[in-house]
Amino acid sequence: xxxxxxxxxxxxxxxxxxxxxxxxxxxxxxxxxxxxxxxxxxxxxxxxxxxxxxxxxxxxxxxxxxxxxxxxxxxxxxxxxxxxxxxxxxxxxxxxxxxxxxxxxxxxxxxxxxxxxxxxxxxxxxxxxxxxxxxxxxxxxxxxxxxxxxxxxxxxxxxxxxxxxxxxxxxxxxxxxxxxxxxxxxxxxxxxxxxxxxxxxxxxxxxxxxxxxxxxxxxxxxxxxxxxxxxxxxxxxxxxxxxxxxxxxxxxxxxxxxxxxxxxxxxxxxxxxxxxxxxxxxxxxxxxxxxxxxxxxxxxxxxxxxxxxxxxxxxxxxxxxxxxxxxxxxxxxxxxxxxxxxxxxxxxxxxxxxxxxxxxxxxxxxxxxxxxxxxxxxxxxxxxxxxxxxxxxxxxxxxxxxxxxxxxxxxxxxxxxxxxxxxxxxxxxxxxxxxxxxxxxxxxxxxxx
Numbered sequence: 330x331x332x333x334x335x336x337x338x339x340x341x342x343x344x345x346x347x348x349x350x351x352x353x354x355x356x357x358x359x360x361x362x363x364x365x366x367x368x369x370x371x372x373x374x375x376x377x378x379x380x381x382x383x384x385x386x387x388x389x390x391x392x393x394x395x396x397x398x399x400x401x402x403x404x405x406x407x408x409x410x411x412x413x414x415x416x417x418x419x420x421x422x423x424x425x426x427x428x429x430x431x432x433x434x435x436x437x438x439x440x441x442x443x444x445x446x447x448x449x450x451x452x453x454x455x456x457x458x459x460x461x462x463x464x465x466x467x468x469x470x471x472x473x474x475x476x477x478x479x480x481x482x483x484x485x486x487x488x489x490x491x492x493x494x495x496x497x498x499x500x501x502x503x504x505x506x507x508x509x510x511x512x513x514x515x516x517x518x519x520x521x522x523x524x525x526x527x528x529x530x531x532x533x534x535x536x537x538x539x540x541x542x543x544x545x546x547x548x549x550x551x552x553x554x555x556x557x558x559x560x561x562x563x564x565x566x567x568x569x570x571x572x573x574x575x576x577x578x579x580x581x582x583x584x585x586x587x588x589x590x591x592x593x594x595x596x597x598x599x600x601x602x603x604x605x606x607x608x609x610x611x612x613x614x615x616x617x618x619x620x621x622x623x624x625x626x627x628x629x630x631x632x633x634x635x636x637x638x639x640x641x642x643x644x645x646x647x648x649x650x651x652x653x654x655x656x657x658x659x660x661x662x663x664x665x666x667x668x669x670x671x672x673x674x675x676x677x678x679x680x681x682x683x684x685x686x687x688x689x690x691x692x693x694x695x696x697x698x699x700x701x702x703x704x705x706x707x708x709x710x711x712x713x714x715x716x717x718x719x720x721x722x723x724x725x726x727x728x729x730x731x732x733x734x735x736x737x738x739x740x741x742x743x744x745x746x747x748x749x750x751x752x753x754x755x756x757x758x759x760x761x762x763x764x765x766x767x768x769x770x771x772x773x774x775x776x777x778x
Contacts, residue, residue, distance in 0.1 A: 378745040380407060385777030386415035393768050399731070399755030404670040405772065406748040408677040408738075414747070419670065422649045422663035423754045426727025427607045427704075428734035429657025429664055431692065432650065434600050435672045436639040437615040438688045440622050443597035447618075449485065449537070451494045451565070452585035458503035460494060460569075460588060461581040462562050464511055464537025466618055467593040468610045471546055472539050472564050479546040481602065485591035487539060487561075491568035493589025502569040506579030507562040511536035512617050514628030520659030531658060532557045534613045534629075539564055541610040549606055601695030604725055605703035609656040616655025629654055645671050657727060669736045669750035677738050677748055696723035696737050699766070709766050718770030727752075733761040739769055743776045 386405055394401055394417050404419040406412065413419070447467035454461050469481035474488055494502065516533035517523065525531045529550040532542025538557030540546035554560045562576035593599065603611040616632030619625075625635040633652045640647045650668055653659040676689035697703025700710065700719035704726045709715045724737025736750035751768055753761045 374740065374746055375744045378743045379776065379778060380745060381405075381414055381741065381747070381775075381777035383415060385775070389771050389775050389777050390415060390768055391417075393764060393771070397753060397756075397764060398760060399753050401751075401753050402666045403751040403768075404666045404749065406670040406674040408674040408746060408748050409679055411671075411674050411678070413667075413670070416667075419667040419750075420649060420665050422651065422665045423734075423752045424660060424662055424729065424732045425657050425664040425669070425752065426729045426732045426734050427609075427657045428669060428725050428727035428736045428750075428752070429652060429662050430604060430607065430612045430655070431669055431672050431725055431736060432636055432640065432647075432652065432664065433612050433616050433619070433655040434604060434692050434695070435643075435645075435676070435689060436619045436636040437596065437600060438691060439643050440619045440635075440639050441596050441615075443600075443688065443691065444595050446592040446595055447614075448590050448592050449490065450590040451490060451588045452581045453498070453588055454504070454506060454579070454585070455582050456504070458501060459506060460498065460502050460504075461506045461508050461579060461585070462537065462565050463508040463581050464535060464558060464561075466511060466536045466614050468538045468541045468557075468614055469593050469599070470539050470561070470591065473546050477547075479540050480543070480549045480606070481541070481594070483594045483598075484540075485593060487564055487568060490589050490591050491565060494565075494569060497586075497588040502566075502571050505562045505566040505569065505571050505576050507537055507558045507576065508581045509535045509537055509558045509578060510580055511621075512627045514626070514630070518613075518629045518654040518659050520653050520661035525658070526555055527552050529553060531609045531613075531656070534610070534617070536614075536617075536627075537561050538610070541608065597691045600691045604692065604695035605697055607704050607726065609658050612656035613654060640672075645675070658729075660729060660732075664752075666736075666750040666752050669734075669752075670748055673736060673738065673748040673750065677746060693723070693738065696725055698723050699769075708762065709770065713763065713766070715763065715766035715770040717774045718766065721773040722766075722769045724749075724769060728758045728762070731755055731757060733758045733765060735762075735765040735769060737769070739772045741772060741776060742774055745776075747772055 402421045405415040448465045450463045469484040471479040471484040532553035535558040539561045542553040542557040545551040563573035566573045617627040620631040620635040623635040625631040637647045649665040651663045653661045676692040697705035699705045699722035709718045727734030734752045
């Protein structure tokens with residue numbers, strides 16, 4: 330603060346702009362014009378965008394299709410009409426790899442309530458000091474403490490479950506049993522390689538596990554445990570001060586007092602996660618939950634049967650598809666590109682179309698983005714022939730030995746939304762994946778008329 334002489338000779342305290350102006354250091358500020366209101370960059374796709382022609386698409390895609398090593402099949406569909414605009418033997422069923430998850434995701438969204446959650450409970454055991462951890466089909470339960478995130482966002486925490494049990498239990502917990510009766514049959518599917526457990530691709534499928542059976546909860550493709558339900562029981566026992574080495578499989582007595590429970594994220598969010606990161610465990614869980622909801626057997630076989638039945642009931646044609654699991658990990662799976670195109674076409678169709686379309690929307694929102702995130706994060710690289718597809722192509726990938734698939738949506742230069750399914754068997758993914766990416770990118774940069 331500075332004091333200057335006033336008109337009457339007294340001192341007047343001046344601060345801020347008043348002082349600066351009185352001392353003649355600056356002139357009065359000019360009126361500043363407000364900046365113009367920003368205009369939206371993203372706009373809805375035009376409803377009257379021109380449709381590519383078969384001749385235009387043939388000229389754009391046939392050369393790449395004919396030069397593709399191995400066995401190749403593909404289709405391009407207009408989701409607004411369901412019409413196939415271009416195809417190459419789309420009825421031939423090939424090994425889909427993880428693109429097979431599109432069948433499981435569709436059946437789950439057509440069968441289950443998208444806002445439902447899966448519950449993991451602890452109930453009082455029949456013996457004093459014993460509790461039973463009951464699997465409810467949620468593989469996302471995490472052992473990480475509050476403030477740390479696993480690969481599953483908003484995952485329920487084992488620590489919260491343990492805290493509820495400590496509060497509700499009539500006395501100290503001395504033993505933990507695990508109830509896996511929700512699922513039945515083999516825990517590994519036909520065509521699975523047992524080494525995929527240590528490789529991080531899968532864990533034996535049980536209705537109870539923590540962090541999807543991962544040893545490191547933060548590592549998407551890290552090694553898994555061979556006994557996920559018992560591993561979950563051991564983690565809970567440790568939290569409760571019981572002996573982890575004494576954990577065993579046991580059935581909960583009907584009507585037992587519930588000591589605590591936690592819930593998963595909603596079904597729709599888990600479907601998006603499954604597709605984005607190609608999570609095999611989530612896919613297998615959904616396959617069994619579809620079977621349970623449709624009064625089928627909660628096994629690999631029952632899950633596949635009820636998945637196909639759900640698709641047929643909704644008006645899709647699953648003929649030609651033969652699945653042995655819900656994840657596409659089996660080398661015995663077979664799916665025609667035609668069916669992938671049907672499912673994606675329905676998921677991406679305009680909202681005014683009647684039917685169950687709105688239930689399939691999480692398939693579109695869950696698709697990985699080229700050069701952005703999910704299993705396409707490191708594809709469509711800058712400088713590659715497919716780079717024009719970055720941020721424009723959204724697709725589910727599928728990769729096994731000599732198996733490559735890419736099925737999703739793309740917007741062309743005229744603003745027309747297109748669906749595509751491209752599949753190859755018999756050639757190395759290192760060779761095929763860049764070629765599939767280039768074909769999808771080609772769709773994004775041509776009007777194809």
